[in-house]
Amino acid sequence: xxxxxSSDTAPDREAVRARVQDCFDRSGLLCHLGAHLGEVAPGxxxxxxxYGAQLTQHxxxxxxxxxSAIADAAGGFAALTxxxxxxxxxxxxxxxxxxxxxxxxxxxxxxxxxxxGRTLSVVQVDVYAVQLGEKTPVALMQQxxxxxPEK
Amino acid sequence: xxxxxSSDTAPDREAVRARVQDCFDRSGLLCHLGAHLGEVAPGxxxxxxxYGAQLTQHxxxxxxxxxSAIADAAGGFAALTxxxxxxxxxxxxxxxxxxxxxxxxxxxxxxxxxxxGRTLSVVQVDVYAVQLGEKTPVALMQQxxxxxPEK
Amino acid sequence: xxxxxSSDTAPDREAVRARVQDCFDRSGLLCHLGAHLGEVAPGxxxxxxxYGAQLTQHxxxxxxxxxSAIADAAGGFAALTxxxxxxxxxxxxxxxxxxxxxxxxxxxxxxxxxxxGRTLSVVQVDVYAVQLGEKTPVALMQQxxxxxPEK
Amino acid sequence: xxxxxSSDTAPDREAVRARVQDCFDRSGLLCHLGAHLGEVAPGxxxxxxxYGAQLTQHxxxxxxxxxSAIADAAGGFAALTxxxxxxxxxxxxxxxxxxxxxxxxxxxxxxxxxxxGRTLSVVQVDVYAVQLGEKTPVALMQQxxxxxPEK
Numbered sequence: 001x002x003x004x005x006s007s008d009t010a011p012d013r014e015a016v017r018a019r020v021q022d023c024f025d026r027s028g029l030l031c032h033l034g035a036h037l038g039e040v041a042p043g044x045x046x047x048x049x050x051y052g053a054q055l056t057q058h059x060x061x062x063x064x065x066x067x068s069a070i071a072d073a074a075g076g077f078a079a080l081t082x083x084x085x086x087x088x089x090x091x092x093x094x095x096x097x098x099x100x101x102x103x104x105x106x107x108x109x110x111x112x113x114x115x116x117g118r119t120l121s122v123v124q125v126d127v128y129a130v131q132l133g134e135k136t137p138v139a140l141m142q143q144x145x146x147x148x149p150e151k
Numbered sequence: 152x153x154x155x156x157s158s159d160t161a162p163d164r165e166a167v168r169a170r171v172q173d174c175f176d177r178s179g180l181l182c183h184l185g186a187h188l189g190e191v192a193p194g195x196x197x198x199x200x201x202y203g204a205q206l207t208q209h210x211x212x213x214x215x216x217x218x219s220a221i222a223d224a225a226g227g228f229a230a231l232t233x234x235x236x237x238x239x240x241x242x243x244x245x246x247x248x249x250x251x252x253x254x255x256x257x258x259x260x261x262x263x264x265x266x267x268g269r270t271l272s273v274v275q276v277d278v279y280a281v282q283l284g285e286k287t288p289v290a291l292m293q294q295x296x297x298x299x300p301e302k
Numbered sequence: 303x304x305x306x307x308s309s310d311t312a313p314d315r316e317a318v319r320a321r322v323q324d325c326f327d328r329s330g331l332l333c334h335l336g337a338h339l340g341e342v343a344p345g346x347x348x349x350x351x352x353y354g355a356q357l358t359q360h361x362x363x364x365x366x367x368x369x370s371a372i373a374d375a376a377g378g379f380a381a382l383t384x385x386x387x388x389x390x391x392x393x394x395x396x397x398x399x400x401x402x403x404x405x406x407x408x409x410x411x412x413x414x415x416x417x418x419g420r421t422l423s424v425v426q427v428d429v430y431a432v433q434l435g436e437k438t439p440v441a442l443m444q445q446x447x448x449x450x451p452e453k
Numbered sequence: 454x455x456x457x458x459s460s461d462t463a464p465d466r467e468a469v470r471a472r473v474q475d476c477f478d479r480s481g482l483l484c485h486l487g488a489h490l491g492e493v494a495p496g497x498x499x500x501x502x503x504y505g506a507q508l509t510q511h512x513x514x515x516x517x518x519x520x521s522a523i524a525d526a527a528g529g530f531a532a533l534t535x536x537x538x539x540x541x542x543x544x545x546x547x548x549x550x551x552x553x554x555x556x557x558x559x560x561x562x563x564x565x566x567x568x569x570g571r572t573l574s575v576v577q578v579d580v581y582a583v584q585l586g587e588k589t590p591v592a593l594m595q596q597x598x599x600x601x602p603e604k
Contacts, residue, residue, distance in 0.1 A: 029214035032183070032205035054183035063180035064223045064242045069216020076215075091215045092573065093597055095246035095397040095444060095548055097424045099417045114442060115401045119572070120545065120599070122399045122442060140416060140424060142397060142444045144546055144597065146573070243422065244446055246397055246548040246595060248575045250568045265593060266552045270421070271394065271448070273550045273593060291567060291575060293548060293595045295395055295446065297422070331516035334485070334507035356485035365482035366525045366544045371518025378517075393517045397548035 016042060020077045023088075027073065035070050037077075043113040045077040050106045062102035067127055067139050070109040071096060075123040075143040078111035082121065087147045092120065094143035102138040104129035111143075121145045167193060171228045174239075178224065186221050188228075194264040196228040201257045213253035218278055218290050221260040222247060226274040226294040229262035233272065238298045243271065245294035253289040255280035262294075272296045318344060322379045325390075329375065337372050339379075345415040347379040352408045364404035369429055369441050372411040373398060377425040377445040380413035384423065389449045394422065396445035404440040406431035413445075423447045469495055473530045476541075480526065488523050490530075496566040498530040503559045515555035520580055520592050523562040524549060528576040528596040531564035535574065540600045545573065547596035555591040557582035564596075574598045 017040040024030055024037050030047075033055060038046030047070045049055070049062075057063040072091055079089045108128045115122040127139035168191040175181055175188050181198075184206060189197030198221045200206070200213075208214040223242055230240045259279045266273045278290035319342040326332055326339050332349075335357060340348030349372045351357070351364075359365040374393055381391045410430045417424045429441035470493040477483055477490050483500075486508060491499030500523045502508070502515075510516040525544055532542045564578045580592035 023209045026207075026209040027214060028204045028207035029217050033216075053179045056177075056179035058174045058177040058239070063178060063220065064227075064245075065184075065216065065220025066180050068219045068223065069214065072215045072219070088209070091249050093246065093248040093546065094215075095244065097244040097444065097446060098242050099419075099424050115439070117401075122401050124442075137417070140426075140444060142399065142442060144399060244395065248595065248597060250570075250575050266590070268552075273552050275593075288568070291577075291595060293550065293593060295550060325511045328509075328511040329516060330506045330509035331519050335518075355481045358479075358481035360476045360479040360541070365480060365522065366529075366547075367486075367518065367522025368482050370521045370525065371516065374517045374521065390511070393551050395548065395550040396517075397546065399546040400544050 013041065016040060016081050020045060020080060023077065023080060029069060030073055033066060033069060035073070038108065040077070040081065042081050043078060045074050045081065045111050047074045047109045048106055051104065062107055064098050067098065067102050067107060068096050070107060071125040071127050071139060071141045072143065074109035074111035075125045075141060076145060078113050078123050079116070079121045079145040082113050082116040083147045086150055088150045089121070089145045089147050092144040092146050094141050096139055096141040098139050100136065100138045102129050104131035104136070106130045107138070108135065119146060121147070164192065167191060167232050171196060171231060174228065174231060180220060181224055184217060184220060186224070189259065191228070191232065193232050194229060196225050196232065196262050198225045198260045199257055202255065213258055215249050218249065218253050218258060219247050221258060222262070222276040222278050222290060222292045223294065225260035225262035226276045226292060227296060229264050229274050230267070230272045230296040233264050233267040234298045237301055239301050240272070240296045240298050243295040243297050245292055247290055247292040249290050251287065251289045253280050255282035255287070257281045258289070259286065270297060272298070315343070318342060318383050322347060322382060325379065325382060331371060332375055335368060335371060337375070340410065342383065344383050345380060347376050347383065347413050349376045349411045350408055353406065364409055366400050369400065369404050369409060370398050372409060373413070373427040373429050373441060373443045374445065376411035376413035377427045377443060378447060380415050380425050381418070381423040381447040384415050384418040385449045388452055390452050391423070391447045391449050394446040394448050396443055398441055398443040400441050402438065402440045404431050406433035406438070408432045409440070410437065421448060423449070466494070469493060469534050473498060473533060476530065476533060482522060483526055486519060486522060488526070491561065493534065495534050496531060498527050498534065498564050500527045500562045501559055504557065515560055517551050520551065520555050520560060521549050523560060524564070524578040524580050524592060524594045525596065527562035527564035528578045528594060529598060531566050531576050532569070532574045532598040535566050535569040536600045539603055541603045542574070542598045542600050545597040545599050547594050549592055549594040551592050553589065553591045555582050557584035557589070559583045560591070561588065572599060574600070
């Protein structure tokens with residue numbers, strides 16, 4: 001059970017993107033993995049991760065840890081777009097199904113806010129493998145986040 | 152519902168460790184993050200991850216993606232120790248609670264097999280932050296894995 | 303990671319419904335709770351649960367156990383519609399977020415197959431509270447199921 | 454990420470049990486299923502559920518919904534024992550693995566608090582099938598709860 005939803009102010013898209021990009025740039029892990037920010041809209045954020053040998057598990061596919069990292073980030077940023085200025089979000093927990101081998105030129109994670117509460121938010125994230133312009137769903141995440149005042 | 156449990160053969164510890172280390176060394180992501188293998192016993196595997204700026208989220212703690220990556224790996228390797236030779240394991244899904252800020256000199260993930268089935272296994276993983284020799288629980292994972300014949 | 307998808311045969315809607323209704327009728331719990339089957343389509347199943355004092359938690363809302371029971375059933379039946387004749391499905395695991403107080407005249411759970419594999423399927427379930435003809439999302443489930451030959 | 458832990462006051466066992474029993478008695482679903490309260494200790498609660506035809510799925514085992522209902526309740530009551538007087542707890546989300554067919558004379562769910570935070574708590578629940586005095590693990594739950602002031 002969560003609490004009452006936040007009011008749905010619709011801040012200017014540029015400002016929303018800048019806020020997410022700033023948070024992205026301060027996330028050492030995302031840069032280290034080679035991820036970059038894609039589309040950003042209120043309540044929805046895309047992250048791309050090009051394939052590389054530094055991202056693999058023992059069979060040469062993307063490691064579940066890499067898939068989960070960009071899914072968690074896409075979900076967190078999606079929640080951030082619905083969080084009042086002066087607050088940040090932290091992941092409380094998530095669950096992810098690895099539905100198919102994650103292989104291709106890149107992964108794309110798309111986080112979408114399902115419910116934005118004052119304290120807790122629920123987000124769904126779809127992850128696709130991209131190969132020759134075609135997208136195949138490879139993972140599905142359901143995530144809970146908490147908003148906290150920034151120090 | 153899973154299937155009937157695997158017989159609990161107790162292979163020699165050295166061979167078990169060699170099998171896990173081989174799988175670890177072929178996992179590009181784990182090397183890229185700077186993780187290393189700790190204790191290995193039948194049904195239980197430890198992974199260590201020293202802190203570094205390349206592992207952080209926007210507040211400077213270990214990123215949930217880094218925490219999850221070593222937890223997923225520790226769980227997968229724990230399942231591997233209970234899987235017959237000639238088979239490998241893949242993560243079907245996992246759920247992780249990030250219980251406290253993951254900050255310290257390093258993280259330690261400890262995967263333990265709860266149920267080893269012929270097809271599916273269930274594993275629990277505890278993740279601790281280590282600081283000045285003291286361990287604080289920071290994350291808790293429950294994971295489902297599938298065993299498959301190696302090609 | 304799951305296995306290769308099942309072929310998507312499209313059996314006659316009447317037969318699909320009859321198969322699900324038969325499975326529903328043999329589920330003592332669903333009858334005991336007062337649930338009944340709603341719409342059935344290949345890959346999607348609805349279950350309704352009218353409110354009653356026998357379904358509550360300590361504050362008088364629908365108990366999370368009741369919400370989860372019909373969500374698990376709707377997801378399982380959705381998977382059943384995509385499973386070959388002669389096979390049945392069992393829940394491997396699920397994760398559910400209780401997003402808002404489940405209060406109203408009834409609940410409606412809608413299970414949708416996201417991926418139908420030969421062995422494992424992944425299903426999403428939305429649960430709504432219905433009050434004066436209006437639906438409010440109250441829960442969200444992500445579920446893994448296994449198909450097995452019927453005895 | 455949760456918040457700072459609650460202080461670990463150790464109220465008298467009788468009072469703790471009375472508080473849980475009161476909450477149990479106001480839960481219509483638990484009575485309707487035929488469940489009853491077992492052992493209660495600070496941070497740990499047991500619930501028993503005798504087998505009956507009104508609790509089954511289509512193969513005659515305990516329905517995942519029944520298993521989950523008592524697991525959710527045992528976890529919630531365990532969290533309640535660690536929550537200050539004047540507050541109640543609500544389930545935010547849970548994840549449960551159904552590890553083996555739930556068949557036997559009864560089920561026993563044992564909820565244990567892993568982390569009691571001021572706002573959020575994390576609980577693990579083991580469910581056993583009991584047959585001729587022997588206990589078999591059949592389900593494993595990881596649960597997040599929120600504490601709220603009672604009205």
